[in-house]
Amino acid sequence: MSQLVTLHEFIMARQADFPFASGELSRLLSDIAVASKMVSMDVRRAGLVDHILGAEGNTNVQGEEQQKLDVVADNHFINLFKAGGEVCGIASEENDDYLPFKSQKSRDGKYVVLFDPLDGSSNIDVNVSIGTIFSVYRRKSKTGEEANLQDMLQAGHEQVAAGYVVYGSSTMLVYTTGRGVNGFTLDPLIGEFCLSHPDMKMPENGRIYAINEGNINICNPGLKKYVQTYCQQTREGASRPYSGRYIGSLVADFHRTLIKGGIYVYPSTTTDPEGKLRLLYECNPIAFIAEQAGGLATTGVERVMEIQPERLHQRIPFYVGSKTMMKQAMACLEKDGPESI
Numbered sequence: 647m648s649q650l651v652t653l654h655e656f657i658m659a660r661q662a663d664f665p666f667a668s669g670e671l672s673r674l675l676s677d678i679a680v681a682s683k684m685v686s687m688d689v690r691r692a693g694l695v696d697h698i699l700g701a702e703g704n705t706n707v708q709g710e711e712q713q714k715l716d717v718v719a720d721n722h723f724i725n726l727f728k729a730g731g732e733v734c735g736i737a738s739e740e741n742d743d744y745l746p747f748k749s750q751k752s753r754d755g756k757y758v759v760l761f762d763p764l765d766g767s768s769n770i771d772v773n774v775s776i777g778t779i780f781s782v783y784r785r786k787s788k789t790g791e792e793a794n795l796q797d798m799l800q801a802g803h804e805q806v807a808a809g810y811v812v813y814g815s816s817t818m819l820v821y822t823t824g825r826g827v828n829g830f831t832l833d834p835l836i837g838e839f840c841l842s843h844p845d846m847k848m849p850e851n852g853r854i855y856a857i858n859e860g861n862i863n864i865c866n867p868g869l870k871k872y873v874q875t876y877c878q879q880t881r882e883g884a885s886r887p888y889s890g891r892y893i894g895s896l897v898a899d900f901h902r903t904l905i906k907g908g909i910y911v912y913p914s915t916t917t918d919p920e921g922k923l924r925l926l927y928e929c930n931p932i933a934f935i936a937e938q939a940g941g942l943a944t945t946g947v948e949r950v951m952e953i954q955p956e957r958l959h960q961r962i963p964f965y966v967g968s969k970t971m972m973k974q975a976m977a978c979l980e981k982d983g984p985e986s987i
């Protein structure tokens with residue numbers, strides 16, 4: 647039997663690789679792990695909360711107001727970050743504006759975190775996998791001051807860490823600090839994330855495409871051509887076309903793409919010209935992980951992590967996946983009708 651390595655042990659061992667590290671990023675990653683265990687517990691009880699303890703917006707048996715699970719998840723992360731003191735402010739999909747933390751301890755924190763506390767939350771009602779996605783940046787403002795908007799609007803290539811947690815048939819945390827990608831599965835018996843997927847690599851090619859095909863006639867012609875010619879036709883040497891798989895939870899669709907290879911696309915459409923996914927909370931962290939695992943992430947036009955964000959809730963068209971499939975999709979876009987952003 648190989649030795650069990652907990653996330654905590656792994657983070658501490660990695661910290662020793664950086665002789666001048668102060669341990670703040672390590673503590674921050676540990677806080678994220680603790681918050682995601684709390685969310686995992688809530689997700690496991692979601693059906694009970696809705697159907698037995700009282701629906702959202704109602705009062706539960708204890709007479710307390712029920713909150714939506716995304717708000718509950720948001721609060722778990724915010725509370726842990728405030729208590730930890732490594733983070734001077736956050737921005738999340740659940741909040742209209744960024745939140746600078748006021749205490750002196752937090753104002754001395756080096757980092758900001760941008761996150762989507764519960765991605766794919768429309769899947770909660772039907773018991774399908776959902777996730778948390780996070781990005782960590784070093785602050786731009788002076789230590790000791792309040793975090794500001796410029797701390798939040800950093801390009802993806804400035805991320806110091808990024809990851810996601812998928813609340814699936816098991817709960818898994820996958821993260822990178824720019825030195826490869828590692829995955830940890832939550833062992834519910836001991837309540838610890840344990841290293842289960844060391845040094846994850848995305849296959850160079852794949853046979854699975856993930857796109858909401860209901861949108862195929864309102865997206866650009868280049869993407870339609872790619873899907874029809876590369877994904878839906880039996881190509882030489884293959885026994886059948888590619889498989890379409892679309893969970894509708896970015897984290898779960900991407901997790902499969904990372905492990906099995908494939909391509910995930912949420913393009914611009916005539917109804918949503920900027921696409922749907924948020925640059926800061928969804929695309930940048932997933933792009934960082936994809937690239938660290940050997941994949942690519944673009945808007946169909948440019949590398950996601952090069953974009954200088956202009957707004958907190960900015961959306962972009964998003965293409966991510968195995969190198970070969972991404973290159974083929976990008977070539978179709980160039981030739982048959984580009985993404986517009």
Ligand code: AHM
Nearest residue numbers: 764765766767768858894895896897
């Ligand atoms: P959310 O952040 O409001 O949950 O929306 C993001 C989700 C992604 O997880 C998923 O890939 C996509 O929206 C699905 O959208 P659609 O139903 O339009 O295909």
Ligand code: MG
Nearest residue numbers: 762765766928
């Ligand atoms: Mg989301």
